[in-house]
Amino acid sequence: MPKIDINAAPVKTGSIYPEPYNGQMAGRRSQRLGEHAGLTQFGVNIVHLEAGAPASLRHWHLREDEFAMVLTGELVLVEDAGETVMRAGDCAAWQAGVPDAHRFINRSQAPASFLIVGSKAEEEEATYGDVDMKIHISGGKARFTYHDGSDWSGPRDLAASGIAPKGDSK
Amino acid sequence: MPKIDINAAPVKTGSIYPEPYNGQMAGRRSQRLGEHAGLTQFGVNIVHLEAGAPASLRHWHLREDEFAMVLTGELVLVEDAGETVMRAGDCAAWQAGVPDAHRFINRSQAPASFLIVGSKAEEEEATYGDVDMKIHISGGKARFTYHDGSDWSGPRDLAASGIAPKGDSK
Numbered sequence: 001m002p003k004i005d006i007n008a009a010p011v012k013t014g015s016i017y018p019e020p021y022n023g024q025m026a027g028r029r030s031q032r033l034g035e036h037a038g039l040t041q042f043g044v045n046i047v048h049l050e051a052g053a054p055a056s057l058r059h060w061h062l063r064e065d066e067f068a069m070v071l072t073g074e075l076v077l078v079e080d081a082g083e084t085v086m087r088a089g090d091c092a093a094w095q096a097g098v099p100d101a102h103r104f105i106n107r108s109q110a111p112a113s114f115l116i117v118g119s120k121a122e123e124e125e126a127t128y129g130d131v132d133m134k135i136h137i138s139g140g141k142a143r144f145t146y147h148d149g150s151d152w153s154g155p156r157d158l159a160a161s162g163i164a165p166k167g168d169s170k
Numbered sequence: 171m172p173k174i175d176i177n178a179a180p181v182k183t184g185s186i187y188p189e190p191y192n193g194q195m196a197g198r199r200s201q202r203l204g205e206h207a208g209l210t211q212f213g214v215n216i217v218h219l220e221a222g223a224p225a226s227l228r229h230w231h232l233r234e235d236e237f238a239m240v241l242t243g244e245l246v247l248v249e250d251a252g253e254t255v256m257r258a259g260d261c262a263a264w265q266a267g268v269p270d271a272h273r274f275i276n277r278s279q280a281p282a283s284f285l286i287v288g289s290k291a292e293e294e295e296a297t298y299g300d301v302d303m304k305i306h307i308s309g310g311k312a313r314f315t316y317h318d319g320s321d322w323s324g325p326r327d328l329a330a331s332g333i334a335p336k337g338d339s340k
Contacts, residue, residue: 002262002272003247003254034237037263041235041289042212044263065211067204069285071259077173084173089241092172093207093214102172115239117287119211 002037006046009036016142017057020155021131027053027106034117042120046071048113049106055114058101058129063121066094068104073112075104080129080166096121101129101166132161172207176216179206186312187227190325191301197223197276204287212290216241218283219276225284228271228299233291236264238274243282245274250299266291271299302331 010032015025027050034044047055058078069091077084077092079102086092086104094102096119106112124137133152136143144152147163158164180202185195197220204214217225228248239261247254247262249272256262256274264272266289276282294307303322306313314322317333328334 002249002264002270003256004261004263006259006261033261034235034263037237038265039235039237039263041266042237042287044237044261044287065204065209067207067209067212067214067287079172086173089176091174091176091203091214093174093204093209094172095208096211100172115285117212117214117237 004033004037006031006033009033015056018144018152021057021133025054025056027051028055040120043116043118045116046113047104047116048111049073049075049104050111051106051109053106055104055116057131057133058103059126059135060094060099060101060129061096061118062125062127063096064119064124065096066119067117068092069115071113071115073106073110074108075112075114076107078103078105099127101127129166130158132156132158132163174203174207176201176203179203185226188314188322191227191303195224195226197221198225210290213286213288215286216283217274217286218281219243219245219274220281221276221279223276225274225286227301227303228273229296229305230264230269230271230299231266231288232295232297233266234289234294235266236289237287238262239285241283241285243276243280244278245282245284246277248273248275269297271297300328302326302328302333 012030012032015022029048031046049055070086070088072088075086077086080100104114125134127134132146134145134147146152182200185192199218201216219225240256240258242258245256247256250270274284297304302316304315304317316322
């Protein structure tokens with residue numbers, strides 16, 4: 001029966017980010033629908049954000065396309081060029097390899113949610129736009145580095161690393 | 171600006187099916203969001219069905235995972251095992267290679283719509299569950315055959331071909 005029992009899907013809270021970034025992801029919860037349904041070629045999650053919660057650090061993917069649709073409430077999409085308010089039915093998409101870091105944040109006073117779909121590349125790399133960090137995923141394992149590829153060993157902001165930050169880093 | 175202007179997305183009506191099947195797809199319209207946003211790794215469409223309209227012939231994909239979420243109205247999901255009524259927020263998913271032919275049909279008195287996501291394999295094959303036809307896609311071109319792989323040259327029902335139909339063929 002391919003209709004998905006959404007409430008039976010695994011729920012993930014928090015993030016795989018090292019501290020202090022993991023602690024900034026409070027109020028975020030993700031229902032892993034695609035995994036629950038046995039899909040392997042792309043991921044499908046419903047992400048729920050409490051008032052004030054961000055979905056992620058602002059990031060862009062090297063090899064994976066992404067698509068999102070807001071399902072409930074009001075979210076703000078933050079990119080290099082600024083902010084866009086999005087409501088139920090609004091969609092956004094990001095082509096792999098385009099270096100425009102993005103994230104959703106719930107700046108409203110009520111919960112909000114969105115559907116997110118992303119390809120599953122064997123090897124993936126995502127670059128964070130507001131902090132000096134990258135994630136490298138290979139064989140299901142994640143490794144964090146600075147933008148220059150050296151091992152991450154603690155928070156370093158972009159200015160201190162000599163990298164000009166872009167857009168809104170709120 | 172990755173927010174998608176949904177009304178600017180290309181709209182497709184009808185199907186690529188040969189007649190008489192193409193004529194059975196009246197009342198179907200698809201907004202090609204993923205293509206509009208430049209995504210290449212998976213397709214994302216919003217399909218609108220008038221009262222009575224089906225989204226497709228009942229089919230299953232050999233190599234491509236699929237995911238759907240009902241957005242508005244009420245749809246019926248038809249599979250080998252029977253029918254499931256689905257409403258806004260209900261989701262379904264189909265793993266590549268599982269031979270359970272499925273389709274949505276709008277049996278209600280009002281329009282309905284759903285979001286559909288599917289991987290884009292280089293070479294793809296889909297088998298129709300209620301009629302003796304398969305589609306083979308290669309290099310962006312479609313070719314229709316009977317289930318036995320011989321060239322399709324006109325409608326042939328499954329019983330006449332000695333294939334036992336499964337499930338509900340309404």
